[in-house]
Amino acid sequence: YAKVFTACVVAYAFSPIDLIPDFIPILGYLDDVILVPIGVMLALKMIPKSILTNCEVKAEEMMKKGKPKNWIVGSIIVLIWGLIIIWAIIKIYRLIN
Template sequence: MQKVKAWAKKLKQQVLVLYLAYKHDRVPRYAKLFTACVVAYALSPIDLIPDFIPVLGYVDDVILVPLGIMMALKMIPREVIAECEIKAEELMKKDKPKNWVAGTVIILIWVAVLLWILLNFPFGMGFAGAV
């Protein structure tokens, strides 16, 4: 159980490193875009595969998120990662970092996607196509 906790803590720290790297000037634009997607997905309460589906539900948490983190870290210059790792460690020691703006943006994106789906695909509930 201790190994699982250590792995989860390392994963959280890596997501924080990616978030800090996303805001760094020396990170290429394509890496920023990919990094933003990985961080948003890792922090999002909505999964590609819902957790209630046996076995497959945790595939994204155990495979997709770490794979995305690994790929994003390879796109970012090593010096930037080292710099962001130091900042992330400091933030993790002080207090758990909270970014209400990022959280709000993620929630608004999911709400917009849900509204778009509801308004564009009639589900027999009278949401769309009533004209």
């Protein structure tokens, strides 16, 4: 049940559909500022302490090793952004001329 609740909190946080739409001044963002942290807090209380401590130990071990690097995927992302920028420059140049 903790996994399902946590998945629902994450889905709500990333969902474009809100309880109160964002275009309503102040209240639109206030629901995100209040509901998401409360959901995270409740999800953390649902997870057993032994699992949390185990995950904390694994996270500390991973931080000691350093972040994993994937240069191939990083290069592909930079290449895609470069192509998008070149395409946009060409379109703007053609639009101006």
